[in-house]
Amino acid sequence: MKRSKFSPIVPLLPLALLLFPLAVSGAVTPKAPVPATITVTFPKGTATPSELCGECHKAIYREFAHGFGADIHTRDLQSDEAGGRDIGHPPAAISSMATAHAMAGTDPFPLHARESEADGKSCNVCHFPEAFALPDMDLSETYKPKPRLKSQEAGGLTCASCHLTPEGKIRGPYNLRAPHENAPDVKMRSSVMCAYCHSLGKRNVGQQTQTFLEWRDDFWKRGLGSQNCQECHMPRTVRSLAEGYDVPDRVAARHLWTGGRSLQRLQNALSQVIVQPDQGSAKFELHLINIGAGHSVPTGSNRRAVYLQVEARDAQGILAARSDWMFAPWYGSRPDDKAFLEDDKKRPDAKAAMQADAQGPHEPIIRAGEERTLTWSPLLKPGNYTIHSTLVYDLNRYNDRAATADQTVFGSISLPIRIE
Ligand code: HEC
Ligand code: HEC
Ligand code: HEC
Ligand code: HEC
Ligand code: HEC
Incomplete structure (x- = not known):
């Protein structure tokens, strides 16, 4: 057992060490x-x-x-x-x-x-x-x-x-x-x-x-x-x-390797911006910018996904419109796409290929330094709203989307707007 440096024996140590190096070995392990x-x-x-x-x-x-x-x-x-x-x-x-x-x-x-x-x-x-x-x-x-x-x-x-x-x-x-x-x-x-x-x-x-x-x-x-x-x-x-x-x-x-299970790490990966380009119009731009990762976001296993969830809530806080996008690595060399589901059945890796294709097409991953712009035009009656935009990281996009135990919310922004 290693003793604390601050044990009361410490002041006597220099002298004791000089004179009797072995005598103190029971008190402080050299x-x-x-x-x-x-x-x-x-x-x-x-x-x-x-x-x-x-x-x-x-x-x-x-x-x-x-x-x-x-x-x-x-x-x-x-x-x-x-x-x-x-x-x-x-x-x-x-x-x-x-x-x-x-x-x-x-x-x-x-x-x-x-x-x-x-x-x-x-x-x-x-x-x-x-x-x-x-x-x-x-x-x-x-x-x-x-x-x-x-x-x-x-x-x-x-x-x-x-x-x-x-x-x-x-x-x-x-x-x-x-x-x-x-x-x-x-x-x-x-x-x-x-x-x-x-x-x-x-x-x-x-x-x-x-x-x-x-x-x-x-x-x-x-x-x-x-x-x-x-x-x-x-x-x-x-x-x-x-x-x-x-x-x-x-x-x-430090042997820590924080990744998709670390909020610190996720929070400095992406920035998001909501823009209403034209006064009174229900047309929005959502910008996602890879500012912090030295590679794409999300990266690595095809199980990983980032969801961008956008909502418009009226002045009473009632949900008026919503939409979401998924960013995920493709399982294979081409984009995941439902159109391939029938062909996939003949593959030796049918299960893995089909679960990926069943979720496509989806947004590709956001490359290092890239800014991705999405557009959203919900049907909104005239009035005051707040647009909320939330980023969620999912460790396994193939389990139930409602299973949130492996999901992390890592960024939320909002913008009050008016529709005329
Ligand atoms: C995933 C790969 C990986 C694993 C697993 C790993 N290391 Fe390392 N280790 C590294 C890398 C990379 C470095 C050099 C880090 C740097 O850039 O300074 C390193 C450096 C070290 C050093 C030298 C000091 C330093 O940080 O440069 C020691 C000692 C060490 N590791 C011990 C261990 C021990 C003990 C374990 C298991 C408990 C371990 N490592 C597990 C990758 C690994
Ligand atoms: C019996 C003690 C002991 C064990 C067991 C041991 N090490 Fe070491 N290791 C040392 C010491 C002592 C040093 C030198 C440290 C120094 O000078 O700062 C060292 C140095 C290292 C270095 C740095 C080497 C260099 O030149 O950059 C690494 C990496 C390392 N050990 C990894 C390991 C790994 C991995 C294991 C297990 C597979 C392991 N050690 C098991 C005692 C041990
Ligand atoms: C020997 C193979 C191997 C090497 C070398 C290796 N990794 Fe990994 N790494 C893995 C595997 C396998 C996993 C996934 C483990 C799991 O989640 O079950 C992983 C997971 C990770 C994660 C994810 C953490 C998380 O919480 O999801 C990060 C980050 C990571 N590695 C970084 C590094 C870095 C940086 C290096 C180089 C210094 C490195 N790895 C070297 C095999 C490796
Ligand atoms: C400039 C900082 C930076 C550099 C350099 C960097 N990373 Fe990352 N890494 C991040 C951030 C931020 C995330 C979280 C966002 C994401 O998943 O892409 C991340 C996530 C990861 C993950 C995802 C873990 C998971 O849970 O699936 C792995 C694996 C990983 N990095 C490995 C690496 C390896 C290997 C390298 C070098 C080849 C590397 N990173 C270089 C910042 C960096
Ligand atoms: C080329 C190396 C490599 C091979 C081959 C590989 N893996 Fe991995 N695996 C990784 C790395 C690295 C990660 C860490 C996460 C990342 O990069 O996103 C990982 C993560 C995973 C995870 C997610 C674990 C977690 O942290 O949530 C699962 C599940 C997994 N691998 C299963 C498999 C299965 C099943 C196979 C065989 C069909 C396989 N892996 C083959 C490197 C590999």
């Missing part, structure tokens, strides 16, 4: 020097439990396993389900929740979805990957990392999934001495670290699972910004990387 030889290896590969790394990398583990420091709200799960794993002395209760990476193996979704959407097809290449080498930034096509054996799926995505090289060394951004063998690689600080699992195949604007390619081609290459994924998704701090060791504080990236 930090161990980093051993000169390799004492830790990882024979289980990427199935190495994250808890093992967490024994030495405590703050990073706490972020990974509990989302400590993030505002992840997995409202469709209980917090003990979401953060059930811990080492040492886990807190009795904690307000934060596990990251999606820590959940990728225990999360009921991928395994459940595999049965219900993909007829048991193996989906473990990204959810349970083998060790892989990092690609080059200008790769033309991402290929899937190798899947782990089904018998080793239990661990899900682990620390070792990202950090272990195919040679069994620990990939890290520094070049440090550690109890394990390291493979220094500055590319860890760039978006190529995320490329394999966050993009599949070639760039095809609008399609699902294109996050890395959207970032590279729409955001970074065009010069919209210089941030890599880490700058937005792993904000950095200065602290010890291995708490029990006598090592200086260093720059550390």
Whole structure:
């Protein structure tokens, strides 16, 4: 157990340490020097439990396993389900929740979805990957990392999934001495670290699972910004990387990866503006602007959607008209469209294709830096109204739209207007 720095023994420490270095070891555990030889290896590969790394990398583990420091709200799960794993002395209760990476193996979704959407097809290449080498930034096509054996799926995505090289060394951004063998690689600080699992195949604007390619081609290459994924998704701090060791504080990236379950993250993705271009007329423009994401919104899995819900309420607050739009990644290489439902029946992935096409056509995702303008002309009698516009993020657009446990309202604006 580590004692607090502020224990009453502290004032006596410098003297005691000088004279009797061993005498105080019972009172304050001294930090161990980093051993000169390799004492830790990882024979289980990427199935190495994250808890093992967490024994030495405590703050990073706490972020990974509990989302400590993030505002992840997995409202469709209980917090003990979401953060059930811990080492040492886990807190009795904690307000934060596990990251999606820590959940990728225990999360009921991928395994459940595999049965219900993909007829048991193996989906473990990204959810349970083998060790892989990092690609080059200008790769033309991402290929899937190798899947782990089904018998080793239990661990899900682990620390070792990202950090272990195919040679069994620990990939890290520094070049440090550690109890394990390291493979220094500055590319860890760039978006190529995320490329394999966050993009599949070639760039095809609008399609699902294109996050890395959207970032590279729409955001970074065009010069919209210089941030890599880490700058937005792993904000950095200065602290010890291995708490029990006598090592200086260093720059550390918080292992939080907030996404669609974080209101903080969603709130700085899109801006919205309502415009009544002509005095007295029931014609409106709704502008959605991607100001904060380094890729399209929503990005990633085709399950994700953003809804724009617009209402006109009269002076008494009574609903006079409403409409909504859905923005979502296409399941396949062409827009989702009901017109394909009959053809879909012949496909091997019929279930997944049909549930996507049944919801199309819909609005394509909003690219990095893009401003999307929609028009709305409701039938309104003359009078005073307020136009309300609300943005909602849905983790799974295929479940019942009325099931709001996986939805987050992340922006609301309104505009009083007059119809003549
Ligand atoms: C027995 C303790 C221990 C275990 C277990 C351990 N580490 Fe480390 N690790 C260290 C120490 C000590 C350092 C050096 C820290 C420093 O100098 O700031 C380190 C450094 C690192 C670095 C930075 C390397 C660099 O040069 O950039 C990474 C990344 C890392 N560890 C990841 C892991 C992962 C992933 C696991 C589990 C698969 C793991 N560690 C298991 C003690 C451990
Ligand atoms: C080994 C594969 C893999 C790598 C590498 C990887 N991810 Fe992920 N990531 C996943 C999977 C799988 C999920 C979805 C897990 C789930 O929800 O069950 C995910 C989810 C996420 C989410 C969604 C969080 C949420 O709450 O919905 C974010 C954000 C994210 N990753 C960012 C990153 C960033 C940034 C990097 C690079 C530093 C990265 N990922 C590297 C596989 C990976
Ligand atoms: C989704 C991929 C991913 C997973 C999972 C992951 N890391 Fe990392 N880790 C990274 C990246 C990317 C960096 C470099 C961050 C940066 O840009 O500074 C990093 C950096 C580190 C460092 C060096 C200090 C730093 O922040 O630069 C340590 C130590 C480390 N990770 C330990 C762990 C441990 C322990 C776990 C599991 C509890 C873990 N990582 C899980 C991607 C991951
Ligand atoms: C400029 C900041 C920024 C950069 C750079 C950035 N993101 Fe994001 N990311 C966001 C915002 C804001 C959101 C929320 C809106 C959305 O879902 O698109 C988000 C959402 C996500 C999600 C959605 C999670 C979910 O729940 O489905 C994933 C995955 C993700 N980012 C991965 C990445 C990866 C991988 C990179 C680098 C290739 C990256 N991001 C670069 C800001 C950024
Ligand atoms: C190319 C890598 C990759 C492959 C292959 C893959 N996934 Fe995923 N999956 C991800 C990533 C990354 C996310 C995180 C969310 C995002 O990017 O929007 C995710 C998220 C999910 C989610 C949503 C979980 C949540 O957080 O709500 C489900 C369900 C899912 N995947 C199921 C599957 C199924 C079923 C298959 C096989 C048919 C599959 N995945 C294949 C990378 C992959």
